[in-house]
Amino acid sequence: MSGSAPAKSSLRAKAPREVVLRKEVKVSKASADKRETTIRTEVVKVSCPINADAQILVIDDEAAVVRFLTRALESAGYEKPKGFTNPVEAAAYLASADPDLVVLDICMPGMDGYALLDELRRSRSKDAYLPVLTVSALTDFEAKERAVAAGAKDFLVKPVDVPEFLLHVYSLLDTRFANKRLQETRQVLEGLVNRRTHELEQAQVKTLERLGRVAEVRDDATGQHTNRVARLSALIAQQLHLSPEEVDLIMKAAPLHDLGKVAIADSILLKNGSFETEEREIMRQHALLGAELLSGGETELMKMAEQIALSHHERWDGQGYPEGLAGESIPLPARVVAVADTFDALTHARPYKEAWPVGKALNEIRNESGWQFDPQVVEALIRVQRLERGTVLIGTEVPRLAELWQPRLPTTAAWATTPSNSREEA
Numbered sequence: 570m571s572g573s574a575p576a577k578s579s580l581r582a583k584a585p586r587e588v589v590l591r592k593e594v595k596v597s598k599a600s601a602d603k604r605e606t607t608i609r610t611e612v613v614k615v616s617c618p619i620n621a622d623a624q625i626l627v628i629d630d631e632a633a634v635v636r637f638l639t640r641a642l643e644s645a646g647y648e649k650p651k652g653f654t655n656p657v658e659a660a661a662y663l664a665s666a667d668p669d670l671v672v673l674d675i676c677m678p679g680m681d682g683y684a685l686l687d688e689l690r691r692s693r694s695k696d697a698y699l700p701v702l703t704v705s706a707l708t709d710f711e712a713k714e715r716a717v718a719a720g721a722k723d724f725l726v727k728p729v730d731v732p733e734f735l736l737h738v739y740s741l742l743d744t745r746f747a748n749k750r751l752q753e754t755r756q757v758l759e760g761l762v763n764r765r766t767h768e769l770e771q772a773q774v775k776t777l778e779r780l781g782r783v784a785e786v787r788d789d790a791t792g793q794h795t796n797r798v799a800r801l802s803a804l805i806a807q808q809l810h811l812s813p814e815e816v817d818l819i820m821k822a823a824p825l826h827d828l829g830k831v832a833i834a835d836s837i838l839l840k841n842g843s844f845e846t847e848e849r850e851i852m853r854q855h856a857l858l859g860a861e862l863l864s865g866g867e868t869e870l871m872k873m874a875e876q877i878a879l880s881h882h883e884r885w886d887g888q889g890y891p892e893g894l895a896g897e898s899i900p901l902p903a904r905v906v907a908v909a910d911t912f913d914a915l916t917h918a919r920p921y922k923e924a925w926p927v928g929k930a931l932n933e934i935r936n937e938s939g940w941q942f943d944p945q946v947v948e949a950l951i952r953v954q955r956l957e958r959g960t961v962l963i964g965t966e967v968p969r970l971a972e973l974w975q976p977r978l979p980t981t982a983a984w985a986t987t988p989s990n991s992r993e994e995a
Contacts, residue, residue, distance in 0.1 A: 702723045
């Protein structure tokens with residue numbers, strides 16, 4: 570795979586460090602006549618991450634609890650945890666913020682913790698991982714179960730033990746930053762895959778363009794027939810108000826409509842004059858042969874190319890080949906290419922015919938509307954013909970019709986024919 574190496578993640582895992590905390594413990598001693606209670610200070614070492622820039626929100630309606638928890642976080646090395654005593658204000662802040670951890674009380678006036686959890690779940694995508702540590706005086710299992718069901722990742726009961734609180738914070742943040750590193754890695758990989766996919770698609774288009782020219786160089790000395798049919802098909806598709814994606818696919822797939830002609834002998838393909846019955850049947854096989862050559866493709870482009878190759882000689886009245894489809898049962902891309910292909914064949918010289926003027930060709934196609942061709946597609950062709958200026962199509966300059974279809978004098982003796990005569994067109 571070409572290209573530079575993927576950028577290194579900016580969310581490196583950070584090594585933990587030990588933070589010394591002082592914990593006051595009440596010690597009771599009972600004697601025969603009295604009971605004494607003293608307070609002893611214990612030193613506790615807690616392993617905490619050096620994710621000093623982690624954005625932590627503490628939400629509790631009691632200001633004393635907010636101060637207590639934010640100070641505990643600051644003592645562990647976390648920079649400027651943000652506290653809220655009004656859950657409504659906290660919800661408004663979270664609507665546009667992306668914190669790394671939310672420490673949330675359950676029982677609050679105005680908006681309780683459950684409601685805020687519901688709001689967080691609705692406002693964030695399923696892939697977003699925002700850990701919420703609920704802290705509450707509620708001790709029953711139902712309260713814990715409800716909090717977890719609403720989106721909380723952990724639950725602590727008040728009064729909060731600081732070392733235990735910090736361990737829960739550490740664990741949740743560790744998961745949060747691991748998730749962010751995973752998301753960043755996935756984005757890098759998706760970028761590489763998309764770039765490689767685009768490169769393969771471009772290579773496929775180039776290959777198909779050359780493949781489409783294999784058949785036409787045998788009966789079109791200029792090698793421009795497929796390009797003209799592709800661009801006219803795209804212009805017609807635009808007039809039919811197809812999506813830009815569909816227009817692009819038709820333009821790229823149309824050049825392969827006659828790929829099956831590579832299997833037709835020159836004695837038939839380049840014959841001057843009308844076909845004998847057996848020769849006509851052989852010539853008609855090019856639709857099935859082209860579809861077979863293009864079959865098995867997994868991309869939308871290959872599937873459409875197969876569809877067009879198979880059905881571009883079907884007729885609106887059901888008298889076409891190879892399957893005798895009629896009306897809208899004929900795939901629309903094939904109906905579009907059928908009109909574009911016939912128009913180009915009529916307005917350009919072949920070994921067996923002279924080029925027709927544009928007006929005469931349009932009249933012939935109009936006469937076949939509702940018989941050989943889809944009437945809506947014919948009307949779209951007429952609207953395209955009336956356009957005198959070029960059109961920008963998928964970033965490609967589409968020349969004016971006068972530039973695309975300039976009749977050329979035949980190099981050998983030729984005679985004119987219509988699509989309904991014994992000679993198979995295009």
